[in-house]
Amino acid sequence: NAGVMQNPRHLVRRRGQEARLRCSPMKGHSHVYWYRQLPEEGLKFMVYLQKENIIDESGMPKERFSAEFPKEGPSILRIQQVVRGDSAAYFCASSPYSAKETQYFGPGTRLLVL
């Protein structure tokens, strides 16, 4: 039973480029969450999605960041025109419909902006 999958595991971008991070939830899970972990800090919530719907994006920066969870395929977190401050580890988590509070995390994508 595969866990939450994320790719790539490491991503290097130059300032101004776009970063696309992918997340496939655990089988049977219909809820996806994205969190960001800055160096020496805990995880901060960014966005919560269900298939084809953004449920809560209160933690998402207003500009340059977007997320989707299409009917088919993985969830995508997209960062346009990256800046050095975007360098962080981005974690995806998923949960079943019946227990949204119990979230299982992927291995993360470590983004480095040069």
Place this chain on the structure above:
Amino acid sequence: GNSVTQMEGPVTLSEEAFLTINCTYTATGYPSLFWYVQYPGEGLQLLLKATKADDKGSNKGFEATYRKETTSFHLEKGSVQVSDSAVYFCALYGQAGTALIFGKGTTLSVSS
């Protein structure tokens, strides 16, 4: 708003020592409480959870009890191993929430 406060690390122990990592929370209503562990370069693994007052979560020798009266969820282990070296995160999920709220994490280093 809801928040989680963890003791600052690093915590350095010798193998077989007793471990306590303090965690207190602020929340309205009755949140669910969690401990996650993160090994270097990896994602977070759910260690244990408790969903109501006086519940005790336990896993792999770790325990934590949901104390409503002191708003605490301290992590304990009777005898740590070198392999327990990691960062431990306390988290809560609010009664009306949509996301986990994490503490800043406590680094544990165990030497043989």
